[in-house]
Amino acid sequence: MAASGGNGEQEVTAVLLKELGGDLVSLGGAIDPRYFTAYNEAPGVRPCAVIRPRTVDDVSRALALCSRLKQPIVPQGGVTGLARGAVGLDGEVVLSMERFAGxxxxxxxxxxxxxxxxxxxxxxxxxxxxxxxxxxxxxxxxxxxxxxxxxxxxxxxxxxxxxxxxxxxxxxxxxxxxxxxxxxxxxxxxxxxxxxxxxxxxxxxxxxxxxxxxxxxxxxxKLAPPATALCRVAGYDAVVKLWHRVRATLPSVISFEAMWPEFYRFVAANTPGVTAPLAADDGFVVLIECASSEAAALATDAHEALEQCLGACFEDGLLDDAALAASTRQALEMWTLREGLAIDTLPHLINFDVSLPIGVIGAFAARCRAALGERWPHAVSLFFGHIGDSNIHIGVSLEDLPLHGEDAVDRVVYEVVREMGGSISAEHGIGRLKRAYLGYSRSAAEIELMGRMKAALDPLGILNPGKVL
Known part of the structure; x- marks a missing residue:
């Protein structure tokens, strides 16, 4: 649902400046690029104004004023999402919440x-x-x-x-x-x-x-210092079996992160200052972290519990290898590999954040990689994710992406998500990037109901127009 603006930009900015004051409103060249730059992208279109409220009353006055002017306004936080949901479009006002903190x-x-x-x-x-x-x-x-x-x-x-x-x-x-x-x-x-x-x-x-x-x-x-380990298993089915074993035997488990072989090989070779503790071969690498509460840790040591669990898994053939972090630094290095910042160096990287039932994620990754490879034989596709909560991330890199466009890549990935009953967004929202694909994961009746809710609460369509619906 788009907003129905009825005033010129100069008139809007003049009214905002007059009624809210220069302490809250920034215009033109005074607007820092961070207010119109999506995560890991070049600056976009400068908004007509940025409002930075200090109080709830400031927010209320700003929205009431934009409603009166029928002026589209985009609420903005830290701009760390991957769906361009917090970046304004041409002629919009940005409402940055950075000052209302504490x-x-x-x-x-x-x-x-x-x-x-x-x-x-x-x-x-x-x-x-x-x-x-x-x-x-x-x-x-x-x-x-x-x-x-x-x-x-x-x-x-x-x-x-x-x-x-x-x-x-x-x-x-x-x-x-x-x-x-x-x-x-x-x-x-x-x-x-x-x-x-x-x-x-x-x-x-x-x-x-x-x-x-x-x-x-x-x-x-409060949690005691965590115990962290990297494990290597033969394939995705073994990842699922390991997850169920860990879940059943380690109530203190806090993270369970899986890295496909291609992803682990890349980050192991391209993360400066970090030595990968496990060999980069054809196995899946899983990061497990456990943390008991401080009180519980007095009776049960998380490091000992994790070591015993991994030992039993190794004896039962679930693991090929494992490395238990012996220090906070080693644990941070393991997390640095999993967070995968090294893949940001790939040309024209497109990040995906999707979810599917845990049992089909392995098949999804294989089908998705095959579909991308069939269309673009030179494509680099890297898979990693939380797994225990059904979430998988994908990084796709095409050196000649400008010839094809992001939409073409999106369509290939989201078609596989739709065919396998998944969600096009696990944790970054729909924003502007995924709006065209909302119907891949939501029924027509659900989308229509969302529209009714939007019309009831924002009848003029001024709040973050062009996002989600």
Whole structure:
């Protein structure tokens, strides 16, 4: 649903500047490129204005004003998503939440933290750790992504198999509607069935139904230092068997990450300063991390438990080799390999974030690679992912991509996802990049219902137009 603008850009910017003030509004050359640059891409189109609110009232006034002007506005967090959902288009206003940051309360009795939307995820993690708790969400972009964006995209990350995705972390939420109405429900209770759970409307809606301003997040017992290991198995079926064994015998498991042979070979050879602890051959490499709560760690050592589990798996033929990190540095190096930043050096890299039932992910990867190779014999396709939560990432590189276009590659990958009953988006949302393929994973009735919700909450279509629907 597109917005119906009715005012010229000069008129809009003049009104914004007059009614909100120069402290909140930036125009023209004063707008830093970071506000119109998608992750790992060149700068795009400069928005007509950037609004940087300091309070909830600032957000409310900005949205009410844009509603009056019928002015499209794009809520923006840390811009770390891969679907271009937080980058404005020509003539749009960007609402950056970076100034509305900070923790408001850690309630040790309730086990919750109340946080403003613009707060960096890492800032929250460090604060709750100091208070004796752990946050249930962790992402590679922790140092730059914002909590509001994590909620708006229902982020997953590395701890989903232990704590669930972002939706499971949110107890209460405050959001501002397109007309400026503030809907505040900063609930701290695990059980609250007083009518509709309206916060669910905004979680995962990518700023198309309202702007998230504050949230109450669940906290968990503080974790002891984790135990980390890399394992090598013969094939994807062995990865699944290992996952079920680890899940059954290690209740402290927090991460289970799989790397296909081609991916591991590439990152092992192209990650400066890191020596791969396992040989890069034709086997799958799995990263396992376990972390008990501090109290439980007094009785059960995670390193010992992981070592015993891997030993039993080796005896039963599930593993070909394994390396247990002997220090924090070795664990970080293992994670550096898994995070795969080395693949960003590949020419014209396209990143995919999809999910499928765990049992078919191996077949999906094989079919996807074959489909890409049939169309482009020189294509490089690398597969890795969380696996335990059904999520797989794909990096596709074509040296002559400009001759073909990203859409052609997208279509090949998403056709296989659709045929195998998967989702075109596991944890980065739909944004603008995947909008044309939403029907591959959602029925016509579901999309029509989403449209009804959008029309009810944002009848003028000013909130993040051209995204999701």
């Amino acid at each position: 923790l408001e309360e850690i309630d040790t009795a309730a086990g919750t933290v109340t946080v403003r939307a613009g707060t960096l995820l890492q800032t929250v993690q460090e604060a709750v750790d100091e208070a004796g708790f752990a946050l249930g969400i962790d992402l590679g972009a922790r140092g730059s992504c914002q909590v509001g964006g994590n909620i708006a995209t229902n982020a997953g990350g590395n701890r989903a198999i232990r704590y669930g995705v972002m939706r499971e972390q949110v107890l209460g939420l405050e959001a501002v509607l397109a007309d400026g109405t503030v809907v505040s429900s900063l609930n701290k209770m695990l059980k609250n069935n007083a009518g509709f759970d309206v916060k669910q409307l905004f979680i995962g809606s990518e700023g198309t139904l309202g702007v998230i301003t504050r949230a109450v997040l669940r906290l968990h017992p």
